Amino acid sequence: MATIDIRRNHSLDNQTVRQKAEELAREMETKLHLKWDWEGERIRFHAESGTAKGTSGFVTVSPKDVRVEIDLPFLLRALKGSISSKVNAKLDKLLG
Numbered sequence: 001m002a003t004i005d006i007r008r009n010h011s012l013d014n015q016t017v018r019q020k021a022e023e024l025a026r027e028m029e030t031k032l033h034l035k036w037d038w039e040g041e042r043i044r045f046h047a048e049s050g051t052a053k054g055t056s057g058f059v060t061v062s063p064k065d066v067r068v069e070i071d072l073p074f075l076l077r078a079l080k081g082s083i084s085s086k087v088n089a090k091l092d093k094l095l096g
Contacts, residue, residue: 002071003071004068004070004080005068007065007066008066008067008095009064009065010066010095017061017095018061020095022038024091025043027090029045032051033047033050033051034046034047042058042059044058045057053073054072055071066091
């Protein structure tokens, strides 16, 4: 079960929403050193080191919504609210 589970509706075409999801993954890679890869219609990500070490999850795209599921390690759970706010703000920006 994900520590953070955010679902956001969109009205974008499939190619555009996949590009936006990948943009989110690239930003997480740059800022948090998360590794990611597409698995069908979702991106799987995880952090093996750095400040987000132990974090993992998925960004799943569908024709109607984007779902972000994040499993936080115990030490980062105290930051759940802050992390959720940042993810929501990024989704607002990406999905407009």
